[in-house]
Amino acid sequence: MSDRIPPLRELCFTRNGHRVPPGFAVSYVRAHGSEWLVAEEHWERLVAQVLRTKDVGRRASPGEAMRAAVTIASTLLSDPLLRRRCPYCPSQVRGGAHGREPAGAEQP
Numbered sequence: 280m281s282d283r284i285p286p287l288r289e290l291c292f293t294r295n296g297h298r299v300p301p302g303f304a305v306s307y308v309r310a311h312g313s314e315w316l317v318a319e320e321h322w323e324r325l326v327a328q329v330l331r332t333k334d335v336g337r338r339a340s341p342g343e344a345m346r347a348a349v350t351i352a353s354t355l356l357s358d359p360l361l362r363r364r365c366p367y368c369p370s371q372v373r374g375g376a377h378g379r380e381p382a383g384a385e386q387p
């Protein structure tokens with residue numbers, strides 16, 4: 280198994296080589312208004328951040344560290360208390376408008 284971050288698309292399959300909560304990838308993308316690219320970018324950022332933690336970064340092999348990071352990140356994002364929340368989304372709008380840029384440069 281490689282040490283690259285697995286794309287959400289791969290995590291939709293049951294045999295993806297990672298331990299993720301069932302349905303995680305699809306519900307995470309849904310929480311981003313079904314914007315795959317936005318969800319993917321935020322997912323990769325979170326996994327990279329988990330990888331930088333000491334606990335995970337010191338695993339025996341890069342592949343093992345990646346598997347641990349994927350499990351930790353997906354479990355965090357599936358927590359009922361954190362559901363519909365993503366640490367990288369600019370605004371936390373419940374139920375759909377998730378992931379859009381804040382309205383900072385409005386037209387006159």
Ligand SMILES: [Zn+2]
Pocket residue numbers: 311317318321365366367368378
């Ligand atoms: Zn997000």
